[in-house]
Amino acid sequence: AQSVAQPEDQVNVAEGNPLTVKCTYSVSGNPYLFWYVQYPNRGLQFLLKYITGDNLVKGSYGFEAEFNKSQTSFHLKKPSALVSDSALYFCAVRDNYGGSQGNLIFGKGTKLSVKP
Amino acid sequence: DGGITQSPKYLFRKEGQNVTLSCEQNLNHDAMYWYRQDPGQGLRLIYYSQIVNDFQKGDIAEGYSVSREKKESFPLTVTSAQKNPTAFYLCASSISVFTDTQYFGPGTRLTVL
Numbered sequence: 001a002q003s004v005a006q007p008e009d010q011v012n013v014a015e016g017n018p019l020t021v022k023c024t025y026s027v028s029g030n031p032y033l034f035w036y037v038q039y040p041n042r043g044l045q046f047l048l049k050y051i052t053g054d055n056l057v058k059g060s061y062g063f064e065a066e067f068n069k070s071q072t073s074f075h076l077k078k079p080s081a082l083v084s085d086s087a088l089y090f091c092a093v094r095d096n097y098g099g100s101q102g103n104l105i106f107g108k109g110t111k112l113s114v115k116p
Numbered sequence: 117d118g119g120i121t122q123s124p125k126y127l128f129r130k131e132g133q134n135v136t137l138s139c140e141q142n143l144n145h146d147a148m149y150w151y152r153q154d155p156g157q158g159l160r161l162i163y164y165s166q167i168v169n170d171f172q173k174g175d176i177a178e179g180y181s182v183s184r185e186k187k188e189s190f191p192l193t194v195t196s197a198q199k200n201p202t203a204f205y206l207c208a209s210s211i212s213v214f215t216d217t218q219y220f221g222p223g224t225r226l227t228v229l
Contacts (some may be wrong), residue, residue, distance in 0.1 A: 009156075
């Protein structure tokens with residue numbers, strides 16, 4: 001079965017420090033991977049995606065993610081965290097072969113808290 | 117939140133009542149989706165539609181119904197058969213179901229009293 005895991009429920013970072021939000025996946029075929037961010041009581045906003053090509057993907061708001069095929073990971077990173085980055089982050093993988101083909105399978109989310 | 121609107125933002129329902137959540141998009145996307153979000157569980161797919169007059173069940177379709185009579189509209193009805201309907205409901209759309217990036221609306225928070 002295809003799945004995505006976010007092993008940390010919460011990540012705490014001091015403003016100005018680098019941040020990493022972890023994601024690992026299990027998928028048949030080539031992985032299509034995504035990161036979304038959700039602010040309180042809002043919908044999800046697309047940050048970035050990996051389909052093919054360069055393993056380092058750059059996205060919105062200074063975020064980037066590194067695709068690592070051998071470790072089946074797609075960790076979200078930012079060199080210098082801002083308080084305004086505090087939100088809920090979701091990793092997702094495209095369902096290539098399941099019953100809902102083409103749809104996204106989401107992780108449970110990681111709450112990022114950036115303190116001044 | 118792009119060109120996807122959901123209404124109402126908050127909805128209260130008495131047990132035994134059906135309610136309909138609205139989702140409209142002006143992105144000219146063919147595919148539309150409904151997700152349910154519960155704390156600590158991420159998003160779960162309820163229904164999706166690839167084109168007008170077609171829709172498919174997702175992982176948790178029981179107690180829900182949808183229609184897709186127009187390309188821009190994909191309303192979700194939460195029926196009285198849904199055992200635990202209190203949740204945050206998110207609508208999304210994408211160019212097609214095989215095109216990857218989904219764009220989300222602002223959500224509707226449904227509370228059953």
